[in-house]
Amino acid sequence: MHLAHSFDPLWLQTHLPDGVDGVMKFTRVWSGQLPSSGNKPKPKDVAHIRSDLSLQLEYLWQTHRAIQELKEYGYVVRPGSTNTIIDQSATSRQIAQRAPSHMMSLIDWITVDGHRYQPLVRSSLDLNCALSILFLRQDDPGALITQGGDLDGRMKTLLDALRMPSSAEQEAGGAPSSDTYCIMQSDTLVSGMEIETERLLVPTSSHPHEAQIVTEVSLRILRVHQGNYCLL
Numbered sequence: 001m002h003l004a005h006s007f008d009p010l011w012l013q014t015h016l017p018d019g020v021d022g023v024m025k026f027t028r029v030w031s032g033q034l035p036s037s038g039n040k041p042k043p044k045d046v047a048h049i050r051s052d053l054s055l056q057l058e059y060l061w062q063t064h065r066a067i068q069e070l071k072e073y074g075y076v077v078r079p080g081s082t083n084t085i086i087d088q089s090a091t092s093r094q095i096a097q098r099a100p101s102h103m104m105s106l107i108d109w110i111t112v113d114g115h116r117y118q119p120l121v122r123s124s125l126d127l128n129c130a131l132s133i134l135f136l137r138q139d140d141p142g143a144l145i146t147q148g149g150d151l152d153g154r155m156k157t158l159l160d161a162l163r164m165p166s167s168a169e170q171e172a173g174g175a176p177s178s179d180t181y182c183i184m185q186s187d188t189l190v191s192g193m194e195i196e197t198e199r200l201l202v203p204t205s206s207h208p209h210e211a212q213i214v215t216e217v218s219l220r221i222l223r224v225h226q227g228n229y230c231l232l
Contacts, residue, residue, distance in 0.1 A: 023231045024066050024219045028056050028183075034137075034211040036153030041160070047173030049161035050180060057181035061118070069230035074107045074125065076227045092226075106227040110164065110185065115175050117164045121184035126223040127231075129184060130192040133158075134214040136200040155195065158213060163187050183217055191220060 030053060035045050061067050075092035081102045087095065096103035106124040109116040121129045135155070162183045165173065184190070200212055221228055 023221050024064075025216060026060055026064065027214065027216045028053060028060075029212070029214050030056075031210075031212040033207050033209045034154045034157055034213070035209045037156040037160070041169070041172075042157055043165075043169050043173030046157055046160045046169070047165070047176070049158070050165070050182065051176060053161065053183070054176075054181045057118075057120070057183065061120075061181060066231050067120070070107060070228075073230045074227050075103045075105050076225065078102060078104050109179065112165060112170050113167050113175070115170065116179045117182055118179065119164055119182040119185040121189050121217075121219065123185060123189070125228045125231075126221060126225065127228065128189040128191040128220050128222060130218045130220065131162075131190060131194070132216040132218070133193065133195045135195055135197045136212040136214075137197065138200050138202065138208060138210060139197070154209070154211065159187055159190075162215075 030049065032049070032052065033045075034049070035042055072091040072093045075096050078101065083099065083102050090098075092103055093105075096105060107118070107122075109118050110122075111117075121127045133155075137154070160169075164182050164185055170176075200210060202210055219231065221231060224232070
């Protein structure tokens with residue numbers, strides 16, 4: 001019994017190229033103390049920032065139109081399924097509920113030692129992303145590269161907070177108290193990054209690590225298929 005909704009994968013293959021840019025963009029804003037990772041990671045600071053960002057991303061999952069469609073159609077037919085009857089009126093989610101052996105979700109929560117994370121940019125969806133970051137800090141504009149040629153350690157702290165933690169990082173930073181929404185599954189899914197720096201105009205008595213970060217995330221579909229075409 002084939003329960004797939006009306007979908008023509010051949011049409012996608014012949015009309016939509018792989019590597020589709022500009023599919024979906026969103027912007028998140030964060031302000032707070034952003035310490036440099038330096039030569040030693042800051043897992044507790046990273047966990048705190050990740051928790052702050054989770055609230056914004058949860059709202060995105062609840063309200064963004066494309067993600068609402070992703071919740072309904074972010075599924076693919078399981079390899080080896082031999083069902084043959086078509087139900088064109090049902091969404092992929094409805095089909096998966098009726099026949100879980102036939103359809104599998106591409107947006108299931110990912111568990112790290114019993115704690116759940118929901119990244120948007122993930123390998124199961126064949127997505128990566130580009131980041132455009134406005135970094136406001138208590139320094140003169142520029143000078144983002146250190147004398148040793150390394151990227152400012154504060155950016156490393158931020159990038160770690162945008163992704164899921166490993167098991168060791170979660171243990172070192174403290175397990176989250178609730179389900180956590182992340183931008184990406186891994187920082188290997190970042191295809192490009194632009195960083196602009198400006199001075200943060202706050203009193204000099206404020207914490208020296210005080211920063212405000214505006215991050216625009218642009219998704220890119222690497223391979224268009226049944227589970228991600230709703231993001232086009």
